Amino acid sequence: MSEDLFELGGRKFNSRLLSGTGKFADDSIIPAVCEASGSEIITVALRRVDLESKTDNVINFIPKHMQLLPNTSGARTADEAVRIARLARAMGCGDWIKIEVISDNKYLLPDGYETAKATEILAKEGFIVLPYVNADLYIARSLVDAGAAAVMPLGSPIGTNRGLQTREMVRILIEEISLPIIVDAGIGRPSEACEAMEMGADACLVNTAIATACDPVTMAKAFGRAVKAGREAYLSGPGAKHRQAMASSPLTGFLSED
Amino acid sequence: MSFYPICAEYGALPLAEKFAAVTEDDVRRAINGTTASPEDFMAMLSPAAVPFLEEMAQKANKLTEQYFGKTIQMFTPLYLSNYCTNRCIYCGFNTTNNIKRDHLEPEQVEEEAKAIAATGMKQLLILTGDARTKASPEYLESCTKILSKYFPSISIEIYAMEVEEYAALVKVGVDGMTMFQETYNEELYPTLHPAGPKKDFHFRLNAPERACKAGMRVVNIGALLGLDDWRKDSLLTGIHAAYLQKKYPNVDIAVSLPRMRPHAGSFQPASIATDRDMVQNMLALRLFLPRVGITVSTRESPEFREQILPLGVTKMSAGVSTEVGGHSQKGEKVGQFDISDGRSAAELCADLKKHGYQPVFKDWQCLDEHYGEPI
Numbered sequence A: 001m002s003e004d005l006f007e008l009g010g011r012k013f014n015s016r017l018l019s020g021t022g023k024f025a026d027d028s029i030i031p032a033v034c035e036a037s038g039s040e041i042i043t044v045a046l047r048r049v050d051l052e053s054k055t056d057n058v059i060n061f062i063p064k065h066m067q068l069l070p071n072t073s074g075a076r077t078a079d080e081a082v083r084i085a086r087l088a089r090a091m092g093c094g095d096w097i098k099i100e101v102i103s104d105n106k107y108l109l110p111d112g113y114e115t116a117k118a119t120e121i122l123a124k125e126g127f128i129v130l131p132y133v134n135a136d137l138y139i140a141r142s143l144v145d146a147g148a149a150a151v152m153p154l155g156s157p158i159g160t161n162r163g164l165q166t167r168e169m170v171r172i173l174i175e176e177i178s179l180p181i182i183v184d185a186g187i188g189r190p191s192e193a194c195e196a197m198e199m200g201a202d203a204c205l206v207n208t209a210i211a212t213a214c215d216p217v218t219m220a221k222a223f224g225r226a227v228k229a230g231r232e233a234y235l236s237g238p239g240a241k242h243r244q245a246m247a248s249s250p251l252t253g254f255l256s257e258d
Numbered sequence B: 001m002s003f004y005p006i007c008a009e010y011g012a013l014p015l016a017e018k019f020a021a022v023t024e025d026d027v028r029r030a031i032n033g034t035t036a037s038p039e040d041f042m043a044m045l046s047p048a049a050v051p052f053l054e055e056m057a058q059k060a061n062k063l064t065e066q067y068f069g070k071t072i073q074m075f076t077p078l079y080l081s082n083y084c085t086n087r088c089i090y091c092g093f094n095t096t097n098n099i100k101r102d103h104l105e106p107e108q109v110e111e112e113a114k115a116i117a118a119t120g121m122k123q124l125l126i127l128t129g130d131a132r133t134k135a136s137p138e139y140l141e142s143c144t145k146i147l148s149k150y151f152p153s154i155s156i157e158i159y160a161m162e163v164e165e166y167a168a169l170v171k172v173g174v175d176g177m178t179m180f181q182e183t184y185n186e187e188l189y190p191t192l193h194p195a196g197p198k199k200d201f202h203f204r205l206n207a208p209e210r211a212c213k214a215g216m217r218v219v220n221i222g223a224l225l226g227l228d229d230w231r232k233d234s235l236l237t238g239i240h241a242a243y244l245q246k247k248y249p250n251v252d253i254a255v256s257l258p259r260m261r262p263h264a265g266s267f268q269p270a271s272i273a274t275d276r277d278m279v280q281n282m283l284a285l286r287l288f289l290p291r292v293g294i295t296v297s298t299r300e301s302p303e304f305r306e307q308i309l310p311l312g313v314t315k316m317s318a319g320v321s322t323e324v325g326g327h328s329q330k331g332e333k334v335g336q337f338d339i340s341d342g343r344s345a346a347e348l349c350a351d352l353k354k355h356g357y358q359p360v361f362k363d364w365q366c367l368d369e370h371y372g373e374p375i
Helices: A027-037 A078-090 A112-124 A137-146 A167-176 A190-199 A216-235 B004-011 B015-021 B024-032 B038-045 B047-068 B106-117 B137-147 B163-172 B201-205 B207-214 B230-247 B275-288 B302-307 B345-354
Strands: A006-008 A011-013 A017-020 A041-045 A067-071 A096-099 A128-133 A182-184 A203-206 B071-081 B123-128 B153-157 B174-182 B218-223 B252-256 B293-296 B315-317 B358-360
Touching (some): A017 A027, A017 A216, A027 A216, A078 A112, A096 A112, A112 A128, A112 A137, A190 A203, A203 A216, B004 B201, B004 B230, B015 B230, B038 B230, B038 B275, B071 B106, B071 B137, B137 B163, B163 B174, B174 B207, B174 B230, B207 B218, B218 B230, B218 B293, B230 B275, B275 B293
Parallel strands (some): A041 A067, A182 A203, B071 B123, B071 B315, B218 B252, B252 B293, B293 B315
Antiparallel strands (some): A006 A011
16 A cells, blocks of 8 residues: 555644543653654643643643644634634744634534634634534535635534544535545544544544543554554445345356356 | 522422432432433432442543543632621621731732742632722722733632623633522521621522623532531532523533631531532532532642542632732731641642642633733
């Protein structure tokens, strides 16, 4: 199989697993998690970044080779998300931004309309915008028009570890949207990440499932392998599904064309 | 509609009898459901749930880690003024108590801010007694402007205000509001609050909702356990939190679980919430409202605070002084209540890390363009 690199925002990556920095008992575990997973893109909530703190600044724990992806966690409107993105850039966190606009604190479902508005503003300002949204075709199309670099549909609500509940909708996005589709939120098991990749998703973002595992480093390794396995399965072209059994030694094989 | 009709409806029920009538099967159903109804919450608070505390604890632990991770938000209170016009019979600030009254001037506020900021704290809770002449809304606005130079997140725990007054504070940088109803028992309430503005049960009950309407990001409520039967007040606190969560999905609703502590007055609690009661209360609340923030203050001992860490706690105070000016000046002052956990921020952090939890100092930074540097 030829080299299969993941292109995003003008960069090429070996890994298709994006990781997160939230919910760890200790940020010092982050380098080991990144190494085990092979992940090269990592998201961090800007609201938690404290540049004044010499010891507790989460950015200090992110390996230097990784692409930093600040997120707008905490934003409840497009306006707030835009301000957080600009702050991230002013702080030296680069031009990549994951847009999260959430004003429903019970299910943490993203607001598609506000997300599209923020995406449009920030893309025009030169940001590489990765918006987190519901798995919805119309929202995805509006994000394409708004200049997003990828579309990040949820598998199930954030932090639930409930897996790929939006399977059919994600499949439609994969089929219809030309941008990379990165399944974000809800993936709880490596097998679910593998399934998303087998379906043709371009990448997966996993945080809670790794951070809340009893052994986060080993779970990170498992996710890294699962994403890779799913991608290879997708590229290798899985055999077709049939309703009835298809014998591998057919009974009518003796019949010739003529 | 406000929360009052719901509160009144529950208040009219024979709650003690209803708690006593809960069966073990009711409790099992409540614990094992995917979501919990108010009836399930009542079952988990009932005496019948006591044998199931370990089962509840296991589920509460999983839910808390799922939604909040192994992190604890850190904050510290700053008392700006202890002048008070209320006569709450259980409170050290009661206007009839003979204590030294104090009030911070702007330069003293800055001194306190510097002293607290030096400990690494980023989230501040400012408190006052209920005396508008000494701690007016304008005074609070000017203090917030000073404090916002040092703290990205500022909450208030002050007297009940109107929506417009809360909105004015939001505009200058206040992002959180705490309001303890003390007790949801409307009949008992006037006995405990014989005089002063706090006597108005309705005005206080609806204050958290006014804060939600005014644009506060975090609204924290609670009952002072011990004023009435803890089960009744805990039930109404949870129902109140659920009401606010449903009606204001854009606001983070949190609950505090304070127990009566020794103070300068002579009031003795009507009932004592034991450690087991506190644990049951927290577990039932976590299973009823998986995403609600739960604050445990320094009223509790270091040992107890550490033991209940895995059960649902999301926010803890440290480096606490309940005296006005207590962070930068040490003197013979009297606080609002006696604290049990005198650990500094650094000491609590070290202990949290020892138990596998990450202390989180900064969790939000208000970027409102109405104040500070525009971005």
